[in-house]
Amino acid sequence: MTSQNSPFSKRFSHTKLFDSPTPIQRLNRLERELETNVRLYVKRDDLMGLGGGGNKLRKLEFLLGDAISQGSDTFITVGGLQSNHARLSAAAAAHIGMTCELVLTEVVPRSDEAYRRNGNILLDEIFGAKIHLLSGTENALDFATDRAKVLKSEGRRPYLVGSGGSSPVGCLGYANCAVEIMEQEQEIEGGFTQIIVPNGSSGTHAGLAAGFVSVGMDPARISSYAVLHQAKETQLSTYELARATLAFLDSTKSVYSDAIHVSDDQLGGGYGIPTSAMLDAVRIMARTQGLLLDPVYTGKAFAGVLAAVRSRAYKPNDAVLFLMTGGLPGLFAYQPAFEEASYK
Numbered sequence: 001m002t003s004q005n006s007p008f009s010k011r012f013s014h015t016k017l018f019d020s021p022t023p024i025q026r027l028n029r030l031e032r033e034l035e036t037n038v039r040l041y042v043k044r045d046d047l048m049g050l051g052g053g054g055n056k057l058r059k060l061e062f063l064l065g066d067a068i069s070q071g072s073d074t075f076i077t078v079g080g081l082q083s084n085h086a087r088l089s090a091a092a093a094a095h096i097g098m099t100c101e102l103v104l105t106e107v108v109p110r111s112d113e114a115y116r117r118n119g120n121i122l123l124d125e126i127f128g129a130k131i132h133l134l135s136g137t138e139n140a141l142d143f144a145t146d147r148a149k150v151l152k153s154e155g156r157r158p159y160l161v162g163s164g165g166s167s168p169v170g171c172l173g174y175a176n177c178a179v180e181i182m183e184q185e186q187e188i189e190g191g192f193t194q195i196i197v198p199n200g201s202s203g204t205h206a207g208l209a210a211g212f213v214s215v216g217m218d219p220a221r222i223s224s225y226a227v228l229h230q231a232k233e234t235q236l237s238t239y240e241l242a243r244a245t246l247a248f249l250d251s252t253k254s255v256y257s258d259a260i261h262v263s264d265d266q267l268g269g270g271y272g273i274p275t276s277a278m279l280d281a282v283r284i285m286a287r288t289q290g291l292l293l294d295p296v297y298t299g300k301a302f303a304g305v306l307a308a309v310r311s312r313a314y315k316p317n318d319a320v321l322f323l324m325t326g327g328l329p330g331l332f333a334y335q336p337a338f339e340e341a342s343y344k
């Protein structure tokens with residue numbers, strides 16, 4: 001199955017932004033380095049051809065599909081200064097010939113040159129997006145709503161998307177991904193015992209959970225590591241979003257709150273604040289496998305996988321799938337953090 005011929009893309013407006021299915025690969029060298037008999041796999045959602053790739057393209061396939069079906073000509077969205085969602089919105093809008101406006105807030109306490117000018121924000125400008133920069137205390141969604149009204153009064157047709165593209169429409173992208181994983185795991189002996197994802201605005205976890213439930217599979221295999229808010233709040237928003245996505249799908253099936261597992265063990269000092277476990281995870285993945293995690297999402301979530309392997313929280317022969325959601329440009333924005341950290 002590809003994301004283009006899945007049950008959900010047939011029912012809802014959708015525009016193709018990447019080739020699917022994304023590959024699943026085993027981390028053999030890392031397993032040997034960790035001396036574990038847990039089988040570790042990654043699903044390469046970072047491996048997409050458009051705009052540097054990443055999880056937001058799955059959501060944008062449906063969000064932009066919806067925007068096109070409504071005749072919109074301007075895509076407006078919000079995010080932090082180094083938002084991957086903003087960068088991929090800019091790239092995807094450019095790809096389909098739509099104007100893009102980004103309302104970015106300074107939510108992370110970093111003022112160095114790399115953070116302010118490199119990484120995603122550099123790419124936003126290169127992709128031709130119009131950037132509105134707000135301080136961390138301003139409300140980006142209010143600003144974006146007002147901006148949409150101004151654009152309308154000028155005769156344009158704006159389409160506004162909230163943080164991380166995590167609406168039920170956006171979540172369809174990860175409901176699709178759940179079906180993709182279900183098909184791919186037929187090749188994996190015993191199937192995946194755990195599926196691990198980062199959790200920011202919750203759409204990735206919620207979409208996967210809704211997708212699994214809608215095809216009669218257990219969503220409790222999925223666990224996420226919160227990188228934005230604490231576990232309780234993230235668990236609740238994930239659960240509510242999974243329910244809203246199922247309702248949007250007109251599914252008669254329901255998701256139970258206890259099936260949504262969220263940990264904040266890797267959150268550290270908060271969103272976008274580096275931890276030594278993240279720096280270690282980025283380096284070990286790069287040095288054993290030649291693969292790049294990012295400092296804000298996958299680095300922290302994969303640090304959770306490493307901690308679980310090291311503390312023997314998984315059982316021997318478990319098959320753990322980690323969703324690599326992208327975010328590579330963030331490494332350049334966090335150059336000082338990597339330089340400052342002492343490492344061997």
Ligand SMILES: Cc1ncc(COP(=O)(O)O)c(C=O)c1O
Pocket residue numbers: 054055083084085164166198199200201202203204205294297298325326327
């Ligand atoms: C690279 C990357 N991974 C994971 C996430 C988290 O996804 P979600 O917001 O759907 O929880 C994001 C969100 O911005 C992201 O950019």
